[in-house]
Amino acid sequence: MSYSEWKTYSLKDICTDISYGYTASAKEEKVGPKFLRITDLRNEFIDWESVPYCSINEKDYKKYKLEIGDLCIARTGATTGINTVIEEDVDAVFASYLVRFKLNKEIVDPTFIKYIFKSNMWYGYVNSIISGSAQPGANAQQMSNFKMSIPDLDEQKKIASVLSVLDKKIVLNNKINKTLEEMAQAIFKRWFVDFEFPNENGKPYKSSGGKFVESESGMIPEGWKEGTLDNLVVINTASVDPKENPEILYEHYSIPAFDEQKYPKFEYGREIKSNKYLVRPNSFLVSKLNPTTKRVWDPLCITENAISSTEFINYLPKDISYQSYLYCMLNSERFSEHLIKHATGSTGSRQRVKPAETLTFNVILPDTETLKKFDNLIRPIREKLKINQINSAVLKDVRDILLPKLMSGEIRVPDAEREVEECLQKSN
Structure with missing residues (x-):
């Protein structure tokens, strides 16, 4: 037709x-x-x-x-x-x-x-x-x-079928990522809440009679300490005005980008209206805006020009071995509850958390060897999450390029099907 x-x-x-x-x-x-x-x-x-x-x-x-x-x-x-x-x-x-x-x-x-x-x-x-x-x-x-x-209805269904193939793959990636995030949280809970991390013999620590010492928050494994988030991170507030570099393409981590796809937007400096924080590799972003909506980001840092909205708190680990531990801790319900408890301002989307208040969050400080073992377990999960995010973004871009062409008759369904097949092969 x-x-x-x-x-x-x-x-x-x-x-x-x-x-x-x-x-x-x-x-x-x-x-x-x-x-x-x-x-x-x-x-x-x-x-x-x-x-x-x-x-x-x-x-x-x-x-x-x-x-x-x-x-x-x-x-x-x-x-x-x-x-x-x-x-x-x-x-x-x-x-x-x-x-x-x-x-x-x-x-x-x-x-x-x-x-x-x-x-x-x-x-x-x-x-x-x-x-x-x-x-x-x-x-x-x-x-x-x-x-x-x-x-006509038959042609509508053919066009919809081509585009739906891409959407189904994006939905599958989202489901896989949700499962991976739940898996990481389950491991975190088993190791650092239930204290069933593997001992030197690979057996669950607590169930196998591991030694505990008393602390202010209760019994913790021997050799571990108590502290606050301040012991693990620094808050990075180094900023940049993108308008001063109008031709640079920035990897922009914004609240709308998180909400839409949990993927940064790539924008030229001339398109960005206000100052932003510089995002360094290995850092984590947590929204201080309306903490009842959890927004925790493990940035991709695909380029050297990663920046974030100043509505994000930009945490940088003091030690690289803390990274996966921090990722799971910042995603935990206990940390979300801490943010909500310390939010100020009117109700709803105008509430904010002061970054300094987050540093008072009580944490357990495991020994370095346990943190390294945990990182070896969680890091591949985080890497798979990022790969799926990138693949989904590519699939979305292909879909959004094909969409107006199919809707205007610029390309026909068989040509679009070939492009979709090539895209799916590359993403697998």
Whole structure:
């Protein structure tokens, strides 16, 4: 089917229903179905495990229940226009700052529509609506007037299939990384909370009668000490003004980049508006902004020009042997609780932690030999995490290059399939 045969539709032409969402308070406890909110759309792929719940009566549940193929779009604030197509059979309803468009599957393939709504064509339309507004936002009627060119259903499915291959690999990488992170935390807990690290004979220390000494926080293995985070790290505040080097390509670790993909953005100095911290190899970044949302980054440092937002605390280990121990400690629930406890400011996203307050976090200081053994175990996990992050970023770039070309008819499906196959072979 040639591009000239594609038909133009408004969003409202391909929907059977358009609805605003349900107003309720999100609950962490399982009091009802999952409650999809704008904040749950900040990543490309919804992490349903982190989506909270809400209470709802049976009548409203039927009205707001999400089904596979539903298109949900944020309608307010800086997030106006971000969207998702429901691809899993999840017991969920949608919140009031979202608009749900029930797609007519006799006309369109929801996966094809998903890619249209990730394109610059859609976001350009959104920007034309909200430009000049004091408070960005768009209503359902404005959104429903968005026009797009669409091929027949068979061609839609072919295009969606090509792009979905890349997305499925990205999702798989994300799942693998989540498992690897959980594995690292489980090993950390076994070694440094349960004290079942291997003794000189390879046996679990505590279970095998290992010796303990008393400390302020309780019994700890003989030869270990107590201290604070200050004993393990220095906070690096060396900064740079990227605008002074407009032609340098910076590896920029920002809060939005973390939230979107946990991958740095590569930007020229002229594109970056404010001072940034220099990021040195072997350092770790922890967001001081809104600590209830955990953001811990093990930077890739692919280039010599790595920088970070000043909203990150930039920790540099005093000793390289501490690195994997620090990585797991900064990712621990106990450290997250410390940040939340020491946050100041109004509620929500305006809360911050003072970097100096984090240095008072109580830690156990294991002996050097144990730290080296732990690093030998965890370092390969961290390296695999980084490889998967890089591969996913490459896959996303290929997808985003192919997307407008397929949607404009510049390339046909067979050519795109060849490019996808080459990309997948390189990423394996």
